[in-house]
Amino acid sequence: MTKYEEFLVEKGLFITAILSIIVIILIIGFIFQQGFPAMEHVGILKFIFGMNWSPSDDQYGVFTMIIGSLGITALSLLFAVPLSLCCAIFLAELAPRTVRRILKPVIETLAGIPSVVYGFFGLIVLVPIMRVYFGGTGFSMLAASLILTVMVLPTIISISEDALRSIPVEYKEASLALGATHWQTIRNVIFPAAIPGIITAIILGMGRAIGETLAVIMVAGNVAQIPNSIFDPVRALTSNIALEMGYATGIHYSALFATGIVLFIMIIILLIIANYFHYKKKVVIGGGYL
Amino acid sequence: MLNLKIMSPKMSQKIMKGVFWASGILTVLILLVIIGYILYKGLPVVNMSFIFSNPIDSGKSGGIFPMIISSLYVTFIAIIVATPLGVGAAVYLSEYAGETNLVKLIRFGAETLASIPSIVYGLFGLAFFVVYLGLGWCVLSGGLILAIMALPTILQVAEVSLEAVPSSYREGSLAIGATKWQTIYNVVLPAAVPGITTGVILGLARAISEAAAILFAVGAALSVPISIFDPARPLPLHLYILATEGISLDNAYGTAAVLVLLVLVITVVTNTLVERYSKKMMGR
Amino acid sequence: MDYRIEVEDLNVYFDEAQILKDINIKIHKNTVTSLIGPSGCGKSTFVRTLNRMNDLIDTFKMDGSVLLDGQDIYDPKLDVVELRKKVGMVFQKPNPFPKSIFDNVAYGLRVHGIEDKSVLTERVEESLKAAALWDEVKDKLDKSAMGLSGGQQQRLCIARTIAVNPEVILMDEPASALDPISTTKIEDLIHKLKNDYTIIIVTHNMQQATRVSKYTAFFLHGEIVESGLTDKIFIEPEDKRTEDYITGRFG
Numbered sequence: 001m002t003k004y005e006e007f008l009v010e011k012g013l014f015i016t017a018i019l020s021i022i023v024i025i026l027i028i029g030f031i032f033q034q035g036f037p038a039m040e041h042v043g044i045l046k047f048i049f050g051m052n053w054s055p056s057d058d059q060y061g062v063f064t065m066i067i068g069s070l071g072i073t074a075l076s077l078l079f080a081v082p083l084s085l086c087c088a089i090f091l092a093e094l095a096p097r098t099v100r101r102i103l104k105p106v107i108e109t110l111a112g113i114p115s116v117v118y119g120f121f122g123l124i125v126l127v128p129i130m131r132v133y134f135g136g137t138g139f140s141m142l143a144a145s146l147i148l149t150v151m152v153l154p155t156i157i158s159i160s161e162d163a164l165r166s167i168p169v170e171y172k173e174a175s176l177a178l179g180a181t182h183w184q185t186i187r188n189v190i191f192p193a194a195i196p197g198i199i200t201a202i203i204l205g206m207g208r209a210i211g212e213t214l215a216v217i218m219v220a221g222n223v224a225q226i227p228n229s230i231f232d233p234v235r236a237l238t239s240n241i242a243l244e245m246g247y248a249t250g251i252h253y254s255a256l257f258a259t260g261i262v263l264f265i266m267i268i269i270l271l272i273i274a275n276y277f278h279y280k281k282k283v284v285i286g287g288g289y290l
Numbered sequence: 291m292l293n294l295k296i297m298s299p300k301m302s303q304k305i306m307k308g309v310f311w312a313s314g315i316l317t318v319l320i321l322l323v324i325i326g327y328i329l330y331k332g333l334p335v336v337n338m339s340f341i342f343s344n345p346i347d348s349g350k351s352g353g354i355f356p357m358i359i360s361s362l363y364v365t366f367i368a369i370i371v372a373t374p375l376g377v378g379a380a381v382y383l384s385e386y387a388g389e390t391n392l393v394k395l396i397r398f399g400a401e402t403l404a405s406i407p408s409i410v411y412g413l414f415g416l417a418f419f420v421v422y423l424g425l426g427w428c429v430l431s432g433g434l435i436l437a438i439m440a441l442p443t444i445l446q447v448a449e450v451s452l453e454a455v456p457s458s459y460r461e462g463s464l465a466i467g468a469t470k471w472q473t474i475y476n477v478v479l480p481a482a483v484p485g486i487t488t489g490v491i492l493g494l495a496r497a498i499s500e501a502a503a504i505l506f507a508v509g510a511a512l513s514v515p516i517s518i519f520d521p522a523r524p525l526p527l528h529l530y531i532l533a534t535e536g537i538s539l540d541n542a543y544g545t546a547a548v549l550v551l552l553v554l555v556i557t558v559v560t561n562t563l564v565e566r567y568s569k570k571m572m573g574r
Numbered sequence: 575m576d577y578r579i580e581v582e583d584l585n586v587y588f589d590e591a592q593i594l595k596d597i598n599i600k601i602h603k604n605t606v607t608s609l610i611g612p613s614g615c616g617k618s619t620f621v622r623t624l625n626r627m628n629d630l631i632d633t634f635k636m637d638g639s640v641l642l643d644g645q646d647i648y649d650p651k652l653d654v655v656e657l658r659k660k661v662g663m664v665f666q667k668p669n670p671f672p673k674s675i676f677d678n679v680a681y682g683l684r685v686h687g688i689e690d691k692s693v694l695t696e697r698v699e700e701s702l703k704a705a706a707l708w709d710e711v712k713d714k715l716d717k718s719a720m721g722l723s724g725g726q727q728q729r730l731c732i733a734r735t736i737a738v739n740p741e742v743i744l745m746d747e748p749a750s751a752l753d754p755i756s757t758t759k760i761e762d763l764i765h766k767l768k769n770d771y772t773i774i775i776v777t778h779n780m781q782q783a784t785r786v787s788k789y790t791a792f793f794l795h796g797e798i799v800e801s802g803l804t805d806k807i808f809i810e811p812e813d814k815r816t817e818d819y820i821t822g823r824f825g
Contacts, residue, residue: 016378086313114499179659211407
């Protein structure tokens with residue numbers, strides 16, 4: 001092989017490497033370019049904080065959907081975080097070897113089940129149940145949150161279990177050797193040391209919840225309003241795009257891209273927070289503070 | 291967290307142990323009930339004619355053959371495109387680049403790609419592939435969007451498995467006068483194959499279960515796509531349409547069951563492959 | 575005679591592999607006992623049997639009896655937590671928690687229910703002084719323990735162990751990861767502590783055994799070949815294998 005070929009290979013690989021960045025620039029470029037006319041037409045602040053979404057009356061405000069997305073996400077994390085952390089602690093600390101060897105792959109497999117399937121289950125099982133027990137149509141913020149809870153469980157469990165298991169066994173031994181109980185050891189040593197990883201896990205789960213589209217559409221009811229209770233229907237940002245893109249034209253079409261911009265920015269903020277903790281995690285393992 | 295200070299350490303130990311066991315069992319139960327229910331309702335619908343025949347009356351009855359072909363088709367395109375790009379990028383990051391700012395930026399880029407919501411990919415695909423490049427609603431547009439979505443997964447997993455290859459392998463090859471690329475191609479990449487395969491299959495799993503991203507890119511054809519420029523309707527999309535438009539509950543169950551089975555088969559095959567390969571590498 | 579620990583016919587297995595065979599040994603109160611022998615001979619497993627740290631390993635099985643102050647520590651009714659309070663342990667690699675120096679030493683006290691700030695402060699100071707670390711850290715008690723040197727970290731771990739006021743301190747090669755100066759400091763510390771605590775130290779350094787301990791036991795392939803006064807073992811060993819080992823003629 002000649003030097004020249006080596007050089008070509010390296011340059012070729014370099015291009016594949018920067019492709020990720022090129023694609024991101026393209027995504028940002030195209031979405032902003034398409035969304036810009038609506039932002040300009042409505043005004044950025046009016047678009048974000050406007051309470052009324054009514055394309056036929058030329059009203060484009062996505063605030064109710066921002067609240068819808070955040071509300072569904074917050075509620076689902078409220079259910080999912082305690083359950084998945086307890087489950088992660090169970091897997092990392094308590095489960096006998098054989099139980100763990102079975103459960104871990106099962107949970108990871110379930111993370112790969114298509115979200116449409118979970119949404120479908122919500123539509124045919126959960127929504128009717130809620131209709132019977134809580135009245136109304138059953139399509140609600142709560143139904144969406146419960147389905148998202150199930151969907152983010154595997155994500156949060158799997159990553160926080162890794163974080164818990166990466167805590168050096170020496171910490172655990174030191175604590176037990178001092179006469180601490182296993183629970184005291186988990187609460188005072190293992191869990192605090194794993195917090196950066198656990199926060200990363202929660203943020204990734206949060207990203208999955210905010211970004212989920214079709215499963216939410218299938219159970220949330222999709223009314224663009226600020227819900228009075230968790231039994232009211234809501235519309236998420238993602239749902240707004242998927243529901244209306246099929247027939248949107250002109251400013252309406254552009255406003256859906258602008259909705260995508262809002263969503264994109266929310267995810268970027270989350271990602272930056274996650275990256276901050278990820279960074280800190282490495283420092284802590286290298287011998288920093290807690 | 292519970293305030294257990296008033297209790298003796300022994301008491302709180304017992305209670306928390308119970309809580310952890312209960313949450314472990316509850317979690318698995320919830321997930322298994324959902325999957326179990328789908329399979330229980332869906333499997334009776336699934337038979338040879340369901341799998342191998344065309345839908346009749348927009349899916350009210352008949353089978354899902356075109357959807358299975360659509361799913362395989364778009365996923366195939368996604369993997370064919372994303373694998374060389376992802377592995378190439380991983381090789382560059384782990385073998386050529388140092389810890390430069392550019393590399394950090396590329397990693398951040400991959401992370402960002404991995405966390406962009408699928409509906410945003412859908413918007414991008416519509417604006418770029420369908421309209422700007424003029425590809426229209428077709429298998430190719432959908433496949434390319436899914437390729438972008440699978441790219442970060444393949445890249446990240448491949449990079450980790452390349453880095454796990456012991457540096458003694460590289461030194462051994464370089465010491466006998468092999469060039470850098472020869473070393474990578476003949477020694478490093480083969481040693482990383484199980485990891486890379488896992489990455490590719492994870493990417494594949496992501497692609498095959500995606501619906502929102504291709505919602506505005508593949509169309510919703512009910513016939514078998516032949517050319518890459520034909521419109522298509524992959525399984526997740528079909529399930530979504532059947533369920534939300536109330537076309538046929540039975541066929542929706544069947545489609546969901548086929549999807550779940552596909553994912554299960556993919557996972558089992560990966561695990562077996564990787565296990566077998568790593569055993570072979572270890573000389574056992 | 576006054577024994578703190580009596581071990582009778584102890585056998586330990588991990589899965590099918592037998593790690594310790596027919597161990598019989600009595601450990602005198604408030605003395606230092608060294609356990610020597612080549613690596614993999616079961617010394618570490620033996621000390622971890624004395625505070626039931628091996629319980630953490632799924633495949634651990636044992637028979638025989640281990641008595642602490644006449645009480646069987648493997649009695650199913652016995653509280654492991656209470657046992658570990660009485661039998662402290664210092665590990666081979668210094669393993670302070672990623673917390674402040676103060677919180678490290680106070681950790682054991684807190685888990686045993688002591689919350690009173692003034693009591694904690696007093697006990698932390700006492701323990702750090704006993705571990706000969708006080709002068710070096712008294713101005714930075716709220717700093718992370720991870721910032722200390724390896725030798726300081728190990729003395730911090732000893733202080734953390736002393737703080738719970740155990741009867742026995744097990745030390746598993748406490749100086750093997752340290753430089754010579756830190757090693758000397760640890761050995762001096764062991765001399766100071768032996769009046770108040772029963773110390774069992776695992777070491778692969780024979781000079782260290784002669785310097786710090788009154789009694790020595792020689793382990794080989796999971797058995798105790800010989801045990802008794804350190805002077806006797808090193809000057810006139812009874813067993814040929816002991817002699818080979820201490821004179822360095824061992825493979």
